[in-house]
Amino acid sequence: MEVAVLDIKGKETGRKAKLSDSVFAIEPNDHAVYLDVKQYLANQRQGTHKAKERAEIAGSTRKIKKQKGTGTARAGSIKSPIFKGGGRVFGPRPRNYGFKLNKNLKRLARKSALSIKAKGESIYVIEDFSFDAPKTKSMIDVLKALGIQDKKSLIVLGDSNKNVYLSSRNLKGLEVVNSSELSTYGILNAKNIVLLEGSLEGIESNLSK
Template identity: 80%
Template sequence: MKVAVLDIKGKETGRKVDLSDDVFAIEPNNHAVYLDVKQYLAHQRQGTHKSKERAEIVGSTRKIKKQKGTGTARAGSIKSPIFKGGGRIFGPRPKDYTQKLNKNLKRLARKSALSIKSKEKAIVVLEDFSFDTPKTKDFVQVLKSLGLENKKSLFVLGDSNNSVYLASRNLRGSEVVTSSELSTYKILNANSVVLLEGSLEGLQSNLNK
């Protein structure tokens, strides 16, 4: 699949790159995509939720009233969950939410996500660029030139580029990652995926293993 390469002004450079059909034109596997996105979202959870139960509450241990003759239910401790300030019944406890998926399934999910974006014509190939100084306004100008100013965009770099990353990090709708950091969730969450030329070889070779 041939795709034109654009410059940072949004104009065609006259060059075209060949995107592998094995990565950008497969029949999407929706279940693989579901499992990978589910794992990504699960890993965002810290799992540090905790509430104190009866045994962890600090309070008096004396019996607060006599056992019989009060006409009410017996009560042995002020730390009982039925009293204000008492422990929580079956409260949340720390939990590990990590899930395991094999590498082949994750590769299939990423290829499926890229193929979905390719069918939607939401993939742009951009020539490699950098900034002399990382300024947000320069990155915004690139977004304007590509027609992505008010859209969610994902820029995929071949190698880490500090100037591009720093120029983009103040923008909520845009994210810059390297090809090794690419995930199914990030691909699907973006309206447009911008692939820099330098990322294509590594991306395609990694997903075709």
């Protein structure tokens, strides 16, 4: 499929960018997308939750009442979970929520996400650009020219560009990544995907394997 190449003012340059059908026009695999997004979100969890259990509570170990004759249940420790201030039964412990997925599945998921965006005409291709210095207003002007200033957007660079990255850092709803950092969650979380011409080769080489 072919997409018109725009400049940073939102005007057509008269050139067309060819997007590989094997990356941008496949039949989406919903389950692969689900698994990759699930893994991404799982990896964001710190897993540092912790509740004190019976053995970790500070308190007396004396038997709090006699065994028989009270008319109530036996009780041997104030740290028992049935008492206020006692330990928690099977409380959360620190753990790693991450899990593994094979590379082919993750590749399929990213291609599926890009195909969904391409089908919805949410992908823009613009010529490579840079800024002389980091300036948020310069990035806002680019987004306004493309008509996406009020929408969640993802800009994909071909190579690392410090000034473009720093210019976007203060803008809510905008994320800038290199082609090698592209993730299924990032693609689906954005309303629009803006691909710089220089990123196309990297995306297709990474996902066409």
